[in-house]
Amino acid sequence: MQSETQPSAIAGHQPKAFAVKKARTRFFGLTLDECIRVFFGGNAFVAVIVLALITFFLFREGGPFFKMNRDSIRVYRVAGLEYVDIIRQQEQDHTALTRYLFDIRMKVVKQLRDERGGLIEADLKAARLTVEKLLSNGAAAGAPELIQAQMRVDEFQKADSALTLEINASLAAFDKFAERYGDTVLPVRGLVSDIGEVATGIKSRYTENEDYKVARAQYLAAGKKTEADAIVLKEIDFKTEVAAITAIFPTYQQMNQEFAVGLKRVVNDLPILPVPALQPRMVRFSELTDLYLAGFPETEVRLKAWDQLAPVPWYHALAGFIFGKQWLTASFWQDWYGVVPLFVGSLMVSMIALAIAVPLGVGAAVYINQIASSREQRLIKPAIEFISAIPSVVLGFFGIAVLGQSLRALSQVEALSWIPGFPYSERLNALTAGVLLALIAVPTIFTLAEDAINNVPRAFKEASFALGASKMQTIIRIIVPAALSGIISAVLLGLGRVIGETMVVLLCAGNRIAIPDFTAGLAVAVQPVHTMTGIIAQEMGEVVRGSIHYRALFVVGLVLFFIAMLINFLAQKIVRKYRISVG
Amino acid sequence: MSTPAHPFVSRPSAARTIEKSTFWIFRIATYIILFAGLAVFGDIVVKGSSAVFGSFKETDRFPYFTNTFLAEAPESLYVFEHEGMKREMGDREYRAFREKETAAAAAAGRPAPKFKAESYVYSAGGIWPCIVGTVLLVVGSMTIALTLGVSSAVFLSEYAKDGPFVRFVRLAILNLAGVPSIVFGLFGFGMFVIFFDWNVSLLAGWFTLAFMVLPVVITASEEALKAVPKGFREGSLALGATKWQTIRSNVLPYALPGILTSSILGIARVAGETAPIMFTAAYVVRDKLPWDVEKFSDFFFQGVMALPYHIYVVSSKIPQNAYTSRVQYGTAFVFLGIVALIALSSILLRNNLRGRYKW
Numbered sequence: 001m002q003s004e005t006q007p008s009a010i011a012g013h014q015p016k017a018f019a020v021k022k023a024r025t026r027f028f029g030l031t032l033d034e035c036i037r038v039f040f041g042g043n044a045f046v047a048v049i050v051l052a053l054i055t056f057f058l059f060r061e062g063g064p065f066f067k068m069n070r071d072s073i074r075v076y077r078v079a080g081l082e083y084v085d086i087i088r089q090q091e092q093d094h095t096a097l098t099r100y101l102f103d104i105r106m107k108v109v110k111q112l113r114d115e116r117g118g119l120i121e122a123d124l125k126a127a128r129l130t131v132e133k134l135l136s137n138g139a140a141a142g143a144p145e146l147i148q149a150q151m152r153v154d155e156f157q158k159a160d161s162a163l164t165l166e167i168n169a170s171l172a173a174f175d176k177f178a179e180r181y182g183d184t185v186l187p188v189r190g191l192v193s194d195i196g197e198v199a200t201g202i203k204s205r206y207t208e209n210e211d212y213k214v215a216r217a218q219y220l221a222a223g224k225k226t227e228a229d230a231i232v233l234k235e236i237d238f239k240t241e242v243a244a245i246t247a248i249f250p251t252y253q254q255m256n257q258e259f260a261v262g263l264k265r266v267v268n269d270l271p272i273l274p275v276p277a278l279q280p281r282m283v284r285f286s287e288l289t290d291l292y293l294a295g296f297p298e299t300e301v302r303l304k305a306w307d308q309l310a311p312v313p314w315y316h317a318l319a320g321f322i323f324g325k326q327w328l329t330a331s332f333w334q335d336w337y338g339v340v341p342l343f344v345g346s347l348m349v350s351m352i353a354l355a356i357a358v359p360l361g362v363g364a365a366v367y368i369n370q371i372a373s374s375r376e377q378r379l380i381k382p383a384i385e386f387i388s389a390i391p392s393v394v395l396g397f398f399g400i401a402v403l404g405q406s407l408r409a410l411s412q413v414e415a416l417s418w419i420p421g422f423p424y425s426e427r428l429n430a431l432t433a434g435v436l437l438a439l440i441a442v443p444t445i446f447t448l449a450e451d452a453i454n455n456v457p458r459a460f461k462e463a464s465f466a467l468g469a470s471k472m473q474t475i476i477r478i479i480v481p482a483a484l485s486g487i488i489s490a491v492l493l494g495l496g497r498v499i500g501e502t503m504v505v506l507l508c509a510g511n512r513i514a515i516p517d518f519t520a521g522l523a524v525a526v527q528p529v530h531t532m533t534g535i536i537a538q539e540m541g542e543v544v545r546g547s548i549h550y551r552a553l554f555v556v557g558l559v560l561f562f563i564a565m566l567i568n569f570l571a572q573k574i575v576r577k578y579r580i581s582v583g
Numbered sequence: 584m585s586t587p588a589h590p591f592v593s594r595p596s597a598a599r600t601i602e603k604s605t606f607w608i609f610r611i612a613t614y615i616i617l618f619a620g621l622a623v624f625g626d627i628v629v630k631g632s633s634a635v636f637g638s639f640k641e642t643d644r645f646p647y648f649t650n651t652f653l654a655e656a657p658e659s660l661y662v663f664e665h666e667g668m669k670r671e672m673g674d675r676e677y678r679a680f681r682e683k684e685t686a687a688a689a690a691a692g693r694p695a696p697k698f699k700a701e702s703y704v705y706s707a708g709g710i711w712p713c714i715v716g717t718v719l720l721v722v723g724s725m726t727i728a729l730t731l732g733v734s735s736a737v738f739l740s741e742y743a744k745d746g747p748f749v750r751f752v753r754l755a756i757l758n759l760a761g762v763p764s765i766v767f768g769l770f771g772f773g774m775f776v777i778f779f780d781w782n783v784s785l786l787a788g789w790f791t792l793a794f795m796v797l798p799v800v801i802t803a804s805e806e807a808l809k810a811v812p813k814g815f816r817e818g819s820l821a822l823g824a825t826k827w828q829t830i831r832s833n834v835l836p837y838a839l840p841g842i843l844t845s846s847i848l849g850i851a852r853v854a855g856e857t858a859p860i861m862f863t864a865a866y867v868v869r870d871k872l873p874w875d876v877e878k879f880s881d882f883f884f885q886g887v888m889a890l891p892y893h894i895y896v897v898s899s900k901i902p903q904n905a906y907t908s909r910v911q912y913g914t915a916f917v918f919l920g921i922v923a924l925i926a927l928s929s930i931l932l933r934n935n936l937r938g939r940y941k942w
Contacts, residue, residue, distance in 0.1 A: 036827045037742050043734035044743070047801065048755040050794045054762065057773035363612030371606050372613075380613060382930045387620040389848075389926035391855030393891045394915050397898040398623050401911065439623070442616050472602040493761070500763025502858040503891075507899055533765045533858070540769070540862055545777070557769040561762060568761035 058561060062554030069337060070317035072548060076334050079203040080242040083306050084196050087252065090299050091192055093292055094185045100288065101178045104273075104281050105171065111275045112167050124156040173271040184262040187255050195245045200332060206236045242308050249303060256300065260293055321555060327513045327535070329549050337552040339559060341515045345430070345529030348516060349505055350498045352434025352525055353441050357498075358491055360438070361445030365487075368446075369453045370475050381450075388443030395436045396507030404432050404508065411526070421523030426510060429528045433509035437501055441494040448493060452486020453479060485578035489571040496567040500560060502533040509534060532556050624919070631916025634909045638709070652709040652913055657868065657893075660706035660906055663698050671906065673707030705868070705897055706907045710914050712872060716887030717921070719785060719873060720864060721854050724792035728849065731793065732800030733842060739801070740808040741830055760798035764858040767795045771863040783886040785873070788864025792853045799849040807841030808834060840936055847929035855922050857891040865892035890918040 027035050076082055130149045168175075212231050219228035267286045273279050324338015364384065368377055404427035411422040421431075456479050464474040480487070510528020513535070518524050536553050543550040638652035658674040665684070672680060677700065685695045743749045771791030781787045811834050819829040857865075866886040876882050897911050 033825050033827050037738075040734050040738035040742055043731055044738040044752050046731050046735055047759050047797060048752060050797065051755050051759055051762075053774060054766065054770045057770050057778070058766070061769075061773045061777070360612045360616055363609045364616055367606070367609035367613045371609060380617065382934075383617055383620065385930060386923070386926055387616070389851045389855070389922055390620070390623060391857070391891055391918065391922055393855075393857045393894045394627065394919050395623065397894055397911065397915050398626065400898050401903060401908075402626055439616075439619055446616070470598065470602060472605055476605075496761050500761075500765065502763070502765040503895060507895070533763060536765050536769065537858060537861060540772070554769060554773070557766050561766045564761045564763055564766070565758055568758050572757065 054561065058554055058558045062551055062558050065337075065548060065551035065555045066314070066317040066321070068548040068551060069320060070312055070314060072335065073316055073320060074312045075203060075206060077310065077312060078238045078242070078308060079206060080195075080199045080238075080245040080308065081203060081334055083242070083245055083303065083308075084192060084199050086299060086302050086306065087188065088192050088196070090296070091185055091188050093295070094188075097285070097288060097292060098178070098182050100285055101181065104278060104285065105174065105178070107281070108171065108174070108273055108275050108278055109167055111278065112170070113163070124153065124160055127152040127156055167274075170274040174273060177266065177269075177271045180266045181263070184259055184266060188252075188259055191248065191252060191255060195248055196333075198245055199242075202236060202238070202241045205234070206238075209234055209236060238308065246306075246308075252303070253300060256296055260296055263289060263293060321552070325515060327530075329539070335548070337548070337555075339532070339556060341513055342530055342532045342535050342556065343559070344515050345509065346499055346505075346531040346533065348524070348529055349430050349433050349437060349509055349531060350495055352430055353437035353498045354491065354495060356435060356438035357441035357445055357494060361442045361490075361494065362449050362487055364442075365446050365449035365453055366475060366480065369450050370471075370479065384443050384446050387439065388447075390439075391503075392440060392501055393503040393507075395439060396504045399432050399436045399504065399508035400428070403436065404428050407432055407435070420521055421526040424523075424526040426526065426528050428508050428510040429526045430509060430516070431525045433505045433529075434525070436504045436508060437498045440501055440504065441498045444497050445490050445494040448490030449483070449487045452483040452490060455486065456482045485574050489575045492567055492571040492574070496564055496571070499567070500533060500564055502537050505531045506534040506537045511538065532560050536560075624923075627912060627915050627919055630908065631912035631914075631919075634913025635916060650709070652909075653714070653917070654711050655709035656712050656870070657705040657710065657910070658708035660703045661700040662703070662906055663700035665696070665698070671707075703901055703906050705893075705901065706910045710890065710893060710910075710917060712869060712888040713890045713893045713914070714917070714921075715873060716865075716889040717854060717891070717918075719887060720788050720792060720860065720889060721850055723785060723789035724796065724853050725846070725850055727789055727793035728796045728800050728853075729842075729846060732797050732846075733804045735797075735801050736804035736808055736842075737830060737835075740805050741826070741834065756798050756801055759794075760802075762795075764795060764856050767791055768859040768862055770794075771859060776863055781884060783862070783864060783866065784884040785864055785887060786883045788860045788887075791859045791863045792856065795856065795859055796849040796853050799852060800846050803845030803848070804838070804842045807838040807845060810841060811837045840932075844929055844932040844936060847925055847932070851922050851925045851929065854925065855891060857895055860889055860892060861895075865889045867892075867896055890914060890921070894918060 030038065127149060131146070131153055134143070134146050134149060212233055216228045216231045216233070219225075219231070267289045270282050270286055273282060321337055321339055323340060324336055325340050326336040326338045327341050328334075328336045364380075368380055372380065408424065408427050410416065411419075411424050416422050460478050460482055461474055464478045469477070509531055511530050511534060512528040513530045516524045516527045516529055520527070536557055539549070540553055543553065635650065635652050638650050640649050640651055641647060642649050660671060660673060661677040662669070662671050663677075664670070670680075681698055688695050739749065739752065743752075768791065771787055771794075775781050775787035775790055776783060779787075815833045815837065816829050819833040820826075824832070864886055866888055869886065869888050873882065873885060873887055876885065894911075894914050897907070897914060901907050903911070
């Protein structure tokens with residue numbers, strides 16, 4: 001210590017030996033106190049280490065995904081699957097057009113029914129209801145009023161089926177047209193399925209061979225030479241194999257020409273719809289067909305330019321993940337790992353949750369901090385904190401058991417049918433999950449926003465009152481803006497909480513892996529979605545360790561990790577940057 | 584009366600009406616939240632309590648009663664019709680019943696009765712192994728988290744001087760708090776289950792959960808340490824105590840109640856999370872109880888059943904109907920009850936504590 005080594009202040013005077021001397025125990029040159037300090041310091045570092053370890057292990061398990069994905073895309077190209085998919089795209093576009101036709105037909109039928117059959121349907125429904133009521137009231141089988149009611153049901157049923165027949169008859173020309181339109185694609189479809197089979201054959205033989213290679217390597221590593229030699233490897237000569245696929249090009253060209261001519265011929269005589277108001281749709285349809293036909297030469301050009309041996313650049317694997325619109329696993333054709341549908345699902349559910357939670361959470365924070373009596377405060381604050389303790393899996397279960405049905409039943413109430421998306425039939429969807437997630441986000445938002453409002457200096461409020469502002473003016477113009485940075489960061493942290501939530505979305509979001517159909521407008525909220533957290537929890541237990549699918553899940557985890565970090569960072573930044581300086 | 588009694592009473596005006604109605608909107612927002620919480624809570628308590636309280640049974644040993652739901656392992660439920668009566672039985676009971684009936688029929692010379700049973704997994708019996716597993720997970724992970732977290736907080740509040748290192752550590756803690764629980768699950772799977780080769784085990788679950796709850800514990804402990812007045816430390820140091828002696832005798836004892844109560848919130852979180860233990864510690868079903876191990880070391884390397892995971896399994900993997908709702912709601916009720924009790928005690932203790940220490 002200092003006192004032991006301090007030189008004497010007065011020169012020439014021998015310093016007295018320090019009276020109390022104590023030998024200090026030293027470990028590695030450190031005193032006990034320093035050791036303790038190092039121990040605590042090391043523990044403080046644990047948070048940093050854990051964060052580093054999380055990053056490291058996510059990369060360790062997920063990193064090889066990109067190499068594997070690149071290999072997968074390479075095989076996709078080399079084995080000719082990509083070539084087949086170019087033609088298949090053409091066929092699928094045609095299918096989309098036929099769907100458009102069906103859509104028109106449905107609209108026509110609905111219109112005709114509304115015009116003429118609306119009454120019949122209502123009557124039928126009423127008559128059926130009467131029968132049910134009579135039966136449940138215990139009417140005897142032969143009771144006259146029951147027989148009468150049943151006769152009415154029969155009568156309306158007859159009228160209804162007659163109407164259906166009539167509508168079908170009036171649509172006969174249209175149906176014929178649709179049928180001919182659909183038939184034009186048949187040769188191309190046949191071709192696609194033929195060469196598709198060849199391509200999958202090549203691919204499966206390749207993967208089989210790869211498996212054998214692995215097995216052989218394992219045998220060799222184990223020193224079992226005889227077994228290793230027993231495995232016969234058959235290298236696939238992609239060039240010659242795929243030549244069988246590309247050889248169809250002249251046939252395809254021929255076919256395509258006939259296809260185009262046939263389509264044109266069909267579209268040239270458009271049927272007249274029984275509902276004139278919908279005729280423009282038919283015209284639009286023929287325009288769409290023309291557009292489709294205009295794309296034919298391009299398909300041929302692409303086929304001609306297709307190079308089986310073109311290298312797959314490394315960024316394809318990355319872009320295929322980040323921008324890929326398909327998450328398709330265990331497919332016989334080709335697996336795709338695109339995060340977009342999951343990301344969109346996560347985002348959508350979170351947005352629904354925030355749309356509900358932000359007004360409620362912030363409103364409650366303002367109410368509790370500024371308006372409520374102190375007794376209300378003492379009761380409600382712990383109650384809301386208490387809500388945050390409800391485990392998410394319990395909320396998820398509540399969603400499955402109660403909320404899903406209740407919301408669906410609510411959507412089927414006639415008076416609410418003006419709400420977009422109502423009524424709906426899927427019990428588990430983004431809305432159900434969003435509502436429950438809102439309950440998870442509310443306590444977070446409430447607590448942090450209340451803190452922020454509480455931190456607004458009293459002087460602000462008093463000055464506002466002194467200037468004659470009313471209570472509401474003070475709250476809305478002074479207090480909330482002053483606390484805004486805190487409120488925004490509260491909302492961001494709420495978002496972080498919601499986007500990382502697993503069990504609720506896994507149980508209640510419907511788990512359909514597809515990008516929701518945003519053309520439906522706000523009704524998109526009642527579509528089932530799948531989320532990033534949900535997919536990890538659902539598929540992690542089933543995948544083979546070390547497979548590309550397994551690694552893809554880790555990469556999804558990595559994405560989640562970085563999103564969470566980003567949200568955290570933004571929340572802190574906003575608080576620091578826009579904090580009002582007091583004094 | 585048309586005129587107010589004195590001139591400062593505010594008269595009704597449009598602005599006042601607007602103000603009033605705006606405040607009502609805020610009030611309604613608050614009560615919607617409470618109502619939603621109450622709805623979830625109420626539904627589960629009402630439908631779940633019958634599973635627990637309806638399962639008491641007499642026994643011939645002390646304490647002369649048992650609760651089949653709380654004290655038994657899950658079984659499959661068999662629903663069948665026998666001699667015109669609809670019966671529901673658990674797996675063991677059903678087998679015994681079938682043997683008895685078949686034997687009786689053989690003795691009477693009748694053809695053996697046919698049983699056509701619908702079965703529902705996990706729907707009979709109880710959830711005892713899940714309760715045990717959850718308690719083990721919570722105790723283990725909180726021990727780890729408290730050791731690491733309190734030490735870390737002691738360093739941050741007692742030893743560290745503000746600087747880049749401490750700022751870095753604080754940033755890491757903040758960020759760690761924001762990491763989604765499923766990412767902790769992946770991390771635990773990648774590190775403990777695969778890299779350390781611990782398999783799905785208690786130990787892997789403990790560490791995963793401990794790391795997840797670490798930020799909560801650190802923040803709570805630091806707050807409690809900061810609340811101990813400076814004079815306590817200065818007085819001790821002035822009397823010649825070393826830093827460690829000061830901390831041990833004059834800081835930690837006074838901070839301990841605060842640390843523990845705030846950490847209870849962490850316990851609620853640990854008990855309530857499903858995602859981190861899904862791949863690290865939880866089994867769907869396990870026949871043996873955790874202490875049925877051959878070697879002592881096996882204890883740490885076994886998976887357990889856990890309440891949150893059991894809820895997930897019974898609510899997603901079996902259909903919803905009258906026969907399965909007992910186990911579904913019952914498990915949710917027990918789980919919610921445990922977590923609510925923990926959270927409630929934390930809130931109450933904290934309120935109590937606030938009033939006790941005044942310095």
